Structure formats: structure tokens, C-alpha cells
Amino acid sequence: MKKIVIVGGGAGGLQLATRLGKRLGKKNLAEITLIDQNRVHLWKPLLHEVVAGSLDTGAEALSYRAHSSENGYYYRMGSMIGLDKQNKNLTLAPLFDHHNKQVLAQRTVEYDYLVIAVGARSNDFGLAGVREHCTTLDSANEAEDFHLTFLNQFLKYSEESNEEIEHGEYNVPPQLPPVHIAIVGAGATGVELAAELYNAVDRLEQFGVKQIHHTSLQVTLIEAFERILPALPIALASKAQKALEQQGVRILTQTMVKDIQSQKLITADGEIKADLIVWAAGVKAPQFLSQLGLPTNRIHQLEIDSCLNVKGEDAIFAIGDCACLLNGDDKTARPIPPTAQAASQMAALCTYNLQAKLNGQPLKPFAYNDHGTLISLSRFQTLGNLLDELFKKHWMVEGKFAQWAYASLYRQHQMTLHGGWKLFWILLGSFIEKRVKPKLKLY
Known part of the structure; x- marks a missing residue:
């Protein structure tokens, strides 16, 4: 029985495992294995709602183990760190628990066909301070961690404001400077997060948290491009900017971050101080992909052909944000955007092409449909x-x-x-x- 191994359980990888499990795994036509470093799946476009508390991961997260048992594939927990193309096996890193104790040693997994769907992370563009001083929203764990940081920041603000009122003599109660959150990157994630944070503060006020009001928060949205939401038409981006500014968001465009220090962003125009900094600028694939002996581009994405095969590899495919495929003719060709809809479309075609491989049939080329x-x-x-x-x-x-x-x-x-x-x-x-x-x- 042929072994199909999928590494990465994001939007594309999980949909692929589900389709192949139902069509091949349940019928014993192939052995389908999904490998992911997490125990649960959460749709990545929802992470900004997790940060603000608008969405409960406990209610929305999907258990890989439970889902695999119902859909004809096998789930293994682990992180890919190596690849042996000649012997058709991959290496998984040792697995450690939350106490940093080793649970599993380094392992190898055999495959006949391999699909790499490990997604992408925020691009720090070589700025050393990003990982040290900023929060990124690349996983549910990071979003949950920032959610608690956000709540604690306003708990502190509420208590300090209340103490000043109780111990002071004021005709007009004083107001502390607002909690300042800076978001670097005004793409979809940054823009949606800015709005959700103001919604969260309004909810805190409704729940009776003392001294918390809409003006207790100041969000600064920073974008290197000339406008926010470059993927949208100018008219829509302008409407979004107006809606954000009405809520109190300060928007700085054509602003390049040069350095990041503790609670401080250094730009060409000066300093921006902030209590919390979120980095939501750009994407890049995991760096280990460039160490596997496979063709990659400058942001570590695997270069694939029109049938989703990694270039030069007959048994290895790549889909989603970690894959680079040009869309259009030679003069106007641009990489397919790293979006959930692109990953979903790739997963659908990859399902067909893997079945075609097993049946000795020709593969179909990928055609991206921007909805x-x-x-x-x-x-x-x-x-x-x-x-x-x-x-x-x-x-x-x-x-x-x-x-x-x-x-x-x-x-x-x-x-x-x-x-x-x-x-x-x-x-x-x-x-x-x-x-x-x-x-x-x-x-």
C-alpha cells in the first residue's frame, strides 16, 4: 500500500488529509499520514479574534487525533527537520512536553509521496528586535498568549486609575495615558486586529471594568507602503482607513521601521513608544525548507511547477503559503498570494493529482481563481x-x-x-x- 505523508495541518494540509482520507484511506487504497507540531487546528485568519477575545479557541479548535479517526487518515505529532530523498523518508525532531522533558526521540517517517504544507510565518526582514520585543500572530498559542497580556495590561490600567481616584482629591477624576499598542503591517491581519482591539475595550467597559473606556486604548498602525490594505482597491482601502480612524486608530503610512527596542519602534522619522508591539508585516516560509536540498526562493518558499510538484521532484509536492508558484504569463507573472483560499484550491488539485499518480494518469495544472x-x-x-x-x-x-x-x-x-x-x-x-x-x- 502506498504511503502518502502530509507535513503541516493548516488550511491546505488538513483539507488535503481529509479528502485523501475519505477517498483513499477509508478504502485501504493508500495509507494517509498527517504530521503537525500542534495537537489542534485553528483556522489562521481567525487569530486576530483570538487575541481580542472575540473567539474562544476551546470552542473552535479541531483535535487532529479525533478528526483523523473519523476521516481515514493517521495523525502524528512532530516537526520536520530533515529529508532523505533517495531513501524516501523524513526526519522528525525530538518532542518535548510543557516541562521541557523529552517525550519522543528523533524519528524517521517513510513515504512514497510527500506533501509539504507547513505554511509561513511573519517576515522579520532581518530585524533582530522583532522576536525579542514583538508579538507575532503565527499560531493559536501566540494569539492566546497575547490575549492574556492584553487583559493583564487593562487590569493594571483599571486598578491604577481607580487608586488615583480613591487616594486623590480631584474635582475632575484624572485619566492615565491610554494603553498604547503599535501594530507593524497594515495588511488584512493588522487592520482586522486594530478594529478587534477597540471592540474588546468596549466590551470590557460593558462588563463593568472600572475606568475603562474607548479612549483607554490607542492603536497605531504602521505601514511601509503608501496606503493600508494594498491587496484591496484604493476605494475600499480608503473606506477601511476612515472606519479605523473613526474608532481612534492612528495610521502611519510610508513609515519604515529601522529598529525595535523594548516598548519602542525606531523609524526614519523618529521614535514610536508603545506598551505592546505586534509584528504583522510580510510572510516567509520556515527556514529549514532551504536546508532540505530542494529549490527555494529568498523567503524560503519551495519552488513548485504547475502541477504542484516541487521542481525536479516527482514524489514531492508543496501547497499553501510555503510554496511559490507564479500565476500569469511570463511578462505579468506574480506569485500566488499566501491566502487561505489559495491553499484550499491547491489542496483540492493536489488531491486529484495524488490520485492520478496512484492510477498512472496524467496530472492537471493548477489554475488560481481569485474570488x-x-x-x-x-x-x-x-x-x-x-x-x-x-x-x-x-x-x-x-x-x-x-x-x-x-x-x-x-x-x-x-x-x-x-x-x-x-x-x-x-x-x-x-x-x-x-x-x-x-x-x-x-x-
Whole structure:
């Protein structure tokens, strides 16, 4: 029986494992294995909601082990660190627990076909201070950690403000300087996070946290490009900027960060002090990919051909953010964007091509279909552009329809993973939870 190994359980990797498990694994036509360093999966576009507390990972996270048992693939926990192409096996790093005690030694996993779908991380562009002084949102653990930091910062602010009022003699109660959060990168993640943070502060006020108001937060959004949301049309980006500024977001464009120190950003125009700094600028694939003897580009993405094979490799595929494939003709070719919709489309084609490999049939080339981009500014605004397949035209959308379309993206992902009947119960459970639980996670 052929062994298909998928490394990485993000949007693309998990959808691929699910499809192959149902079509091949359950029928004993192939042995499907999914390897990921985490025990649970959370859709990456939701991480900004985890930070703000608008989303509870306990309710939304998917257990790889439980999901694999229901969908015909096998889950192994681990991180890939090496590859032996000649003998067709990969190496997994030793596994340590939360007490830093070794659970598993270094292991090897054999394969007949390998799919690398390890995603990408924020690009620090060589700035040493990013990892030391900034928070990145590349995993659910990082988002949860920043969520607690955010809550603690406002707990401190509330107590200090209250003490000044109780121990002072004021005709007008004093107001401490607001908590300042700087976000570097005004793409979708940075923009959506800025809005969610203001929504979270408003919820804290509604829950009766003393001395917390909308103005207790100051968010500065920093972008090196000439405008925010470069992937969106100018008109939509302008609307998003206006909505953010109405909430109090300070937006600095054409601002390049030169250095990062503790609670301080150094730019060409001076210093920006902040209590917390979030780095959401650019992406790059994990560096170990450039050490496997496979072709990679300058940001460590694996170079793949039109059929999703790593260039020069017949048995190795790559999909998602860790893969680089040019889209368009030679003169206008641009890399396919590192988005969830691209990863999902790659997973669908990779499923077909792996089945074709097993059956000795020709492979199909990948054709990227851009369905548009949607941005959610929490409860304040949702907008974006959608591609009309019939007329090949982008339509600008906002308001309730855009909000519904944005929510449907995640539901489509869940539909692929769970099927229609189970999704119905998930939606019913979500409907009930929203009516019995607080609208903000406070722990």
C-alpha cells in the first residue's frame, strides 16, 4: 500500500488529509499520514479574534487525533527537520512536553509521496528586535498568549486609575495615558486586529471594568507602503482607513521601521513608544525548507511547477503559503498570494493529482481563481471585493452582505473538514453559545 505523508495541518494540509482520507484511506487504497507540531487546528485568519477575545479557541479548535479517526487518515505529532530523498523518508525532531522533558526521540517517517504544507510565518526582514520585543500572530498559542497580556495590561490600567481616584482629591477624576499598542503591517491581519482591539475595550467597559473606556486604548498602525490594505482597491482601502480612524486608530503610512527596542519602534522619522508591539508585516516560509536540498526562493518558499510538484521532484509536492508558484504569463507573472483560499484550491488539485499518480494518469495544472478579498473590522464595518465568475468583474461589497460573505469563508472550510450534517450541529452549537456566553473571552 502506498504511503502518502502530509507535513503541516493548516488550511491546505488538513483539507488535503481529509479528502485523501475519505477517498483513499477509508478504502485501504493508500495509507494517509498527517504530521503537525500542534495537537489542534485553528483556522489562521481567525487569530486576530483570538487575541481580542472575540473567539474562544476551546470552542473552535479541531483535535487532529479525533478528526483523523473519523476521516481515514493517521495523525502524528512532530516537526520536520530533515529529508532523505533517495531513501524516501523524513526526519522528525525530538518532542518535548510543557516541562521541557523529552517525550519522543528523533524519528524517521517513510513515504512514497510527500506533501509539504507547513505554511509561513511573519517576515522579520532581518530585524533582530522583532522576536525579542514583538508579538507575532503565527499560531493559536501566540494569539492566546497575547490575549492574556492584553487583559493583564487593562487590569493594571483599571486598578491604577481607580487608586488615583480613591487616594486623590480631584474635582475632575484624572485619566492615565491610554494603553498604547503599535501594530507593524497594515495588511488584512493588522487592520482586522486594530478594529478587534477597540471592540474588546468596549466590551470590557460593558462588563463593568472600572475606568475603562474607548479612549483607554490607542492603536497605531504602521505601514511601509503608501496606503493600508494594498491587496484591496484604493476605494475600499480608503473606506477601511476612515472606519479605523473613526474608532481612534492612528495610521502611519510610508513609515519604515529601522529598529525595535523594548516598548519602542525606531523609524526614519523618529521614535514610536508603545506598551505592546505586534509584528504583522510580510510572510516567509520556515527556514529549514532551504536546508532540505530542494529549490527555494529568498523567503524560503519551495519552488513548485504547475502541477504542484516541487521542481525536479516527482514524489514531492508543496501547497499553501510555503510554496511559490507564479500565476500569469511570463511578462505579468506574480506569485500566488499566501491566502487561505489559495491553499484550499491547491489542496483540492493536489488531491486529484495524488490520485492520478496512484492510477498512472496524467496530472492537471493548477489554475488560481481569485474570488476576491474581504476584510472584517469587527462589529464596526465589513467590506471587500468579490469576483463575479460570469462577468469576470470585481464587485465592491460592504455592510450585512459583506459580513455574511466573510463568515461564509470559514464555514466553507468547516464544510470541507466535517461535511454538511456535522456542520449543521456546529452552527447550532455556535448559535446557542452566543446567547449564553459573554461576547468576550475574559480568561
